[in-house]
Amino acid sequence: MINEQLLNSFYSNLDSRSRKSLDDAVEKIVEARKKGGRIVVATGSGPNIHEGVTTLIAELMDKGMIHGVTTSSAVVGHEMGGALDLVKMCKASALGFEERFMPRGNVFEFTQMPEEQMADLRKEMVLDDDLLARGEEAEGHLVIKAAGNMAYPMGLRNEELAAEILVLCKAYGLPFETVAGWGADRRTMLGMGAEKGFPVLVSIPQLVGSGHIGMAIGESISIFERSKRIASMLESADVIIESAVALTQEIHDGPFECYTGHGIWSWWKGLHTYSLKDKTLIRIDLDENLRKAQDLQKESALIQEAIDKGLPKTKISKIPFRMEMSAFARHEGSIPIIGDIGEVWPVLAWKTASALGVSLDFMSYAQHTDEGKAMREWIVKEVRPVNRRKLLDRAGEYGARS
Structure with a gap:
């Protein structure tokens, strides 16, 4: 049961500019989906798990509202354990x-x-x-x-299972995330991605984490192939939603992206590239400086001016400047939503699903609420760890076909 009263209170908790940004984000997502466009999410680590956001994303993938995810090795490890x-x-x-x-x-x-x-x-x-x-x-x-x-024993089990998965990855030339997804619960991003054929990939800056799982993810395919797979996912997207994630190089400074990144040299070398130019970037973030950086760019083109003059962006903007702020602030299609992902995500999902006539079977809620506490207990009880037998059966089927 969706608690619309609570969701409306989450919406009211946002400042007026973030409410406007959230409404704009819903409009862009709905517009893209009505045209058959694709939505991709770039998630960070812990908060996305704790607030039930990764479970909500799996639900949105099931309902055809999200079509790919980049995430962290830590999230992969957590989803392997049941979230x-x-x-x-x-x-x-x-x-x-x-x-x-x-x-x-x-x-x-x-x-x-x-x-x-x-x-x-x-x-x-x-x-x-x-x-x-x-x-x-x-x-x-x-x-x-x-x-x-x-x-x-679940942490040790994850580490030992990672070694088995890595062997299958090497044998079949597949990313760790794909193979792990074969045995993952369908209420995880890994499991739903495998079921629906949607890419779920760890981003390059987020490879380090979750012990041997992170190392196995990094070893499963080359950095070149991982970069290219992520670039293909992002190229296919009309809307990209960034959720509590830092160092989004693949999006804003990627080796195959030409508008804000370093794709010019890939193009020069004859490789396929893409552009973020006409895409929508939505970022859910607690850092008010993200919006300040965008304001500076819109009001005075200050960020672009600093780049054109080769000046440090932190000094010229007079704000603490995270790397991903640069391209986001300069991108014409960027929408910053300053707020708690535990409150923003359920409202974003609810408003978008309502506009598209989609009925959601799961809804996340901020963990500090009674509904959020109940949600977390439900995830503990219902979302299961990777099923090794199912994973090996799927591996055997894949091997027989390939």
Whole structure:
């Protein structure tokens, strides 16, 4: 059930300019979709998982409203673990672990999972029953957090499964994200991307993260191929939505993009390039400086002037200047929405779906609300980790066809 009253309150929480920007964004997305255009999302890490945004994006992919995603290796790892987990945090020293090997705070985490899920895990890996028993007895507290990274045994399982997936990637010449998606829950971006044939790819700046998963993602295909695949996804998009993501080089400074990036040399060398010129860039961001940079450009062309003169943009603009602000501020089709993604995304999805006559079966809500808390508990219970058997079966089918 969609709580329209709460969504309207999220909308009201935005300042007047961001409300106008959100309305403009909805209009651009609806216009593109009515013409058969494509929408691509560039997501960052943790907040997108915690606020249920990645699960909402999977829903929008299912309903044909989003057609591709760039994300981080951390998000891939979390989605492999089921997006959100309930974990028990204990003092590592009470379990006999040396503090110098433990995360800050000297904690060790245990994944809380149903018995049947634990039984399935035992078919894949040898579990330390003594450690699990000590974890049951140890004092600790329960926390819902991004899944599949630091907690035993799911974090270790993710790392070991990554090695298996990498072998399949090398054998078939496929990105890690594609192969992992074969076994992922369809309520994750990975799983829905695999089901629908939509690309889900880790961006170059976001390769580092999630331990061995990030390294396996980086090793699965070359940087050249990853850049080209991402460029193809972005070229196909009429609208690009950036969600709590930094260092968006592939979009604003990519090796195959000619309007704001460095694609001129790829073109010079005879490679296929594309242009952001007539696309719409929507960025959901908490940093007010993003909008200030755009204002400076619109009012005085200050950012472009700094570039033309070879001057530092931070000094001439007198604001802290993040790299991705440059092209975004100068792009004629950019729309900044300054606000919390936990509040902006559900409103954006709701208004867009309503305008298109699409019924949504899942809605995210900001995690600080009662609805957001209930949503997070639902994700913990319902969104499952990667199914290794399903993944291997799909790999066998792919191998037989190729």
